[in-house]
Amino acid sequence: MDSDERYHMTADEFRRVGRSVIDWIADYYENIEGYPVMSQVKPGDIRAELPPLPPQQGESFDQVLEDVERIILPGVTHWQSPNFFAYFPANTSGPSILGELLSAGLGVQGMLWQTSPACTELETHVLDWLVEMMDLPEKYKSTSSGGGVIQDSASSASLCALLAGRERATAYASNEEGIHERLTAYASTQAHSSIEKAVKIAGIGSSNLRLIETDETYAMRPEALARQMFEDRQNGYTPCFVCATLGTTSSNGIDPLERIGPICRAEGVWLHVDAAMAGTAAICPEFRHLLRGLDYADSYCFNPHKWMFTNFDCDCFYVAERKALIDTLSILPEYLRNKSSETGQVIDYRDWQIPLGRRFRALKLWFVIRHYGIDGLQYHIREHVRLAQEFAGWIEQHPDFEIAAPAPLNLVCFRHKNGDIFNRELLDRLNQSGELYLTHTTLDGEFTLRLSVGQTHTEHRHVERAWTQIQQTAKVLENSE
Amino acid sequence: MDSDERYHMTADEFRRVGRSVIDWIADYYENIEGYPVMSQVKPGDIRAELPPLPPQQGESFDQVLEDVERIILPGVTHWQSPNFFAYFPANTSGPSILGELLSAGLGVQGMLWQTSPACTELETHVLDWLVEMMDLPEKYKSTSSGGGVIQDSASSASLCALLAGRERATAYASNEEGIHERLTAYASTQAHSSIEKAVKIAGIGSSNLRLIETDETYAMRPEALARQMFEDRQNGYTPCFVCATLGTTSSNGIDPLERIGPICRAEGVWLHVDAAMAGTAAICPEFRHLLRGLDYADSYCFNPHKWMFTNFDCDCFYVAERKALIDTLSILPEYLRNKSSETGQVIDYRDWQIPLGRRFRALKLWFVIRHYGIDGLQYHIREHVRLAQEFAGWIEQHPDFEIAAPAPLNLVCFRHKNGDIFNRELLDRLNQSGELYLTHTTLDGEFTLRLSVGQTHTEHRHVERAWTQIQQTAKVLENSE
Numbered sequence: 001m002d003s004d005e006r007y008h009m010t011a012d013e014f015r016r017v018g019r020s021v022i023d024w025i026a027d028y029y030e031n032i033e034g035y036p037v038m039s040q041v042k043p044g045d046i047r048a049e050l051p052p053l054p055p056q057q058g059e060s061f062d063q064v065l066e067d068v069e070r071i072i073l074p075g076v077t078h079w080q081s082p083n084f085f086a087y088f089p090a091n092t093s094g095p096s097i098l099g100e101l102l103s104a105g106l107g108v109q110g111m112l113w114q115t116s117p118a119c120t121e122l123e124t125h126v127l128d129w130l131v132e133m134m135d136l137p138e139k140y141k142s143t144s145s146g147g148g149v150i151q152d153s154a155s156s157a158s159l160c161a162l163l164a165g166r167e168r169a170t171a172y173a174s175n176e177e178g179i180h181e182r183l184t185a186y187a188s189t190q191a192h193s194s195i196e197k198a199v200k201i202a203g204i205g206s207s208n209l210r211l212i213e214t215d216e217t218y219a220m221r222p223e224a225l226a227r228q229m230f231e232d233r234q235n236g237y238t239p240c241f242v243c244a245t246l247g248t249t250s251s252n253g254i255d256p257l258e259r260i261g262p263i264c265r266a267e268g269v270w271l272h273v274d275a276a277m278a279g280t281a282a283i284c285p286e287f288r289h290l291l292r293g294l295d296y297a298d299s300y301c302f303n304p305h306k307w308m309f310t311n312f313d314c315d316c317f318y319v320a321e322r323k324a325l326i327d328t329l330s331i332l333p334e335y336l337r338n339k340s341s342e343t344g345q346v347i348d349y350r351d352w353q354i355p356l357g358r359r360f361r362a363l364k365l366w367f368v369i370r371h372y373g374i375d376g377l378q379y380h381i382r383e384h385v386r387l388a389q390e391f392a393g394w395i396e397q398h399p400d401f402e403i404a405a406p407a408p409l410n411l412v413c414f415r416h417k418n419g420d421i422f423n424r425e426l427l428d429r430l431n432q433s434g435e436l437y438l439t440h441t442t443l444d445g446e447f448t449l450r451l452s453v454g455q456t457h458t459e460h461r462h463v464e465r466a467w468t469q470i471q472q473t474a475k476v477l478e479n480s481e
Numbered sequence: 482m483d484s485d486e487r488y489h490m491t492a493d494e495f496r497r498v499g500r501s502v503i504d505w506i507a508d509y510y511e512n513i514e515g516y517p518v519m520s521q522v523k524p525g526d527i528r529a530e531l532p533p534l535p536p537q538q539g540e541s542f543d544q545v546l547e548d549v550e551r552i553i554l555p556g557v558t559h560w561q562s563p564n565f566f567a568y569f570p571a572n573t574s575g576p577s578i579l580g581e582l583l584s585a586g587l588g589v590q591g592m593l594w595q596t597s598p599a600c601t602e603l604e605t606h607v608l609d610w611l612v613e614m615m616d617l618p619e620k621y622k623s624t625s626s627g628g629g630v631i632q633d634s635a636s637s638a639s640l641c642a643l644l645a646g647r648e649r650a651t652a653y654a655s656n657e658e659g660i661h662e663r664l665t666a667y668a669s670t671q672a673h674s675s676i677e678k679a680v681k682i683a684g685i686g687s688s689n690l691r692l693i694e695t696d697e698t699y700a701m702r703p704e705a706l707a708r709q710m711f712e713d714r715q716n717g718y719t720p721c722f723v724c725a726t727l728g729t730t731s732s733n734g735i736d737p738l739e740r741i742g743p744i745c746r747a748e749g750v751w752l753h754v755d756a757a758m759a760g761t762a763a764i765c766p767e768f769r770h771l772l773r774g775l776d777y778a779d780s781y782c783f784n785p786h787k788w789m790f791t792n793f794d795c796d797c798f799y800v801a802e803r804k805a806l807i808d809t810l811s812i813l814p815e816y817l818r819n820k821s822s823e824t825g826q827v828i829d830y831r832d833w834q835i836p837l838g839r840r841f842r843a844l845k846l847w848f849v850i851r852h853y854g855i856d857g858l859q860y861h862i863r864e865h866v867r868l869a870q871e872f873a874g875w876i877e878q879h880p881d882f883e884i885a886a887p888a889p890l891n892l893v894c895f896r897h898k899n900g901d902i903f904n905r906e907l908l909d910r911l912n913q914s915g916e917l918y919l920t921h922t923t924l925d926g927e928f929t930l931r932l933s934v935g936q937t938h939t940e941h942r943h944v945e946r947a948w949t950q951i952q953q954t955a956k957v958l959e960n961s962e
Binding site for chain 2: 335
């Protein structure tokens, strides 16, 4: 018998159930405030609802969608809820969801220019657009010495940057010979955990990551960085990488690039700038002062999948010299050779990232930028910052609460004055209420609550209600003590 | 003024344009055979159509969709065409596309159990299902010592496996102290290029990757592996990792696990098995003999995003001892601490992969398995193998063509007897015709064409027409010589 279309979903069925999924998502966003923000299930609850064995015969898609509603939804923490103030945002939007859908439908591979030229060229083009939109250094453009690429996450971007720094510091010998030098890397005590993960992966070792102390704004102290590098050189180490952060995860601390940059340049050390969340603010001219000194950076990344209405995954990673990155990550087996690559006229993004394969992620970013325009993006970023600043004002004026760190943008770190145990209990009660979701950090050893404003549909009323609930819950707790 | 819904896509607009995208995709699949399989554009053609500057004001989504059709589509190489026989398949299907859509709509983060319990539990559950469906070693189940996780690609899975091997060989010291030992890794000359990339990334160095010779079936010679390891130990090296391949990229060579396994076990070296494409065949009992000896493997991966009708990215990565992987990749900053993780009762997949963030990729895999059932998956895998075998038979019977390697499954390596220049020209002409798309490799130094059968809608008539075109084009070429 011939191969045939048996078992496959027909085009008509795809149209019908595809509409159901579209409608389901639209309904979901319309009803999202009715769900507890943080899932209330206990470990094992979801698995207990799933059949132990996979189905022998295929099932109807309508049944699958029913199970999404019945089994999966209770186990979802609603990141897209306007009452989600936890971690950093991972916001999305209609045009982005449809970009992801179209990317899935086309199902192309973008590992080489040749494997789908539009996948590569749209990505290059949109990343050049973002340089314009955010007034980033000209050298990050593909038309200059550098260029941009979409990574899955800032973790992966940092790893790529670290590897390029490692290779530059070892005259591109580590890749071939393995690590022989005693290499060191640098980041502030507030830098993201992915930097520690990267130095482990790269074979440098976490004990050779120097965590530089920060000042009272939780920003790296440049003089401490310079001193540590000097000492390390004295002791026979080779510094290879500095990660400066614009907008640390704990408190949105801003490392001073204008002072860190010259130190790295003098030392010939790769400077990577991680602006995963805060970087999106550069869409507004009034926040660009936070990026001052970015000209010094060999590489830079920010995540449209955090605060720019674009589905995870979408990290924009820029390098000042693309050759350094490509020389670090390039491999060329025979089965990937092709005429286009050999001309040298095309970008093969395979050589700009850890994995080989890649999706058509530029589509969703293109859709978002075209749907909102610069005006729309600026409008919402400004609103989020304004809401966070208003919340910070309320905290400041309340006798029982205090601000725990400067709030330059959309993240407010705060605590009740009754100490760690009280704040921990306050957080638990708020999250268990299902009405909102906050997370915590520690700053100077003190348990600190974080309110991050960045979900697509968060409005004034949501922040206001969060503040009311924080006060009320604290009052109940005070009275029960 | 309050934050508001200005600029955002409304629910009604999302319903309307969402349907357009669904219909667009359905139309695309209905018309896909009308497009040239390999995009015919030249470098820069796509960018030339895009405006140099991003839009200040938002644009209508209908306009965006028009531009997809007008600008993007000519630059797309149609991986989902039934006439796509290049590289390895990256097939997709209706249920998978809708799973990706739903994942984008929910927009959750799965880095911790806590950040969306269903995202973690469904993933664990479906990966346990696959162990059942494919009769994989019981130890890969989450209910045993191991477990499965979805990675973006086999490249990343191999890197994670290599890192775990590196740590085990250095008593978990490399992560902290950096690499001091002279480590070696092993794979056959036919292993995927990602292994070379991984040893570079991990700081081991490509010169310490031993490429072991293969036999006449392009399978690793176990005795050569044993000899090389012995020599390396004699010379003061510490072997830390062996990658065996089931279904090499060039020719679907099958490394003999039953003989490689005992060598690795005797040496205490981490054995990773990369079955990225071929692994899906294990859904059919009659192909499971290819996996014989998998019990020896510390880790294993295969890609539903290649041959199991599931959108890229979806690599299933299994480890026999999850502790070894977690001890290698775990990091725990304060801002990610939470009660659920501290109970030890939950899986935090952040510690099973390179990046921190992760999408809800289990949805699409769950949708695929439920839509097709085991029966449907088996049916189509068998059909693809049958079609490839039939094609191999035609090649064998033709006086001017020859088979270049054993074809155990769905990949046929072949060449015309007129030599490299002829075959290269034959490939170019076939691809430029737009009627089908093949790629090449070299085997024993000879230019070799590859026909890989694995796209969702490839039927007998497509393979038959490909063969007709190959013969006709060869005939034209012969006559023009």
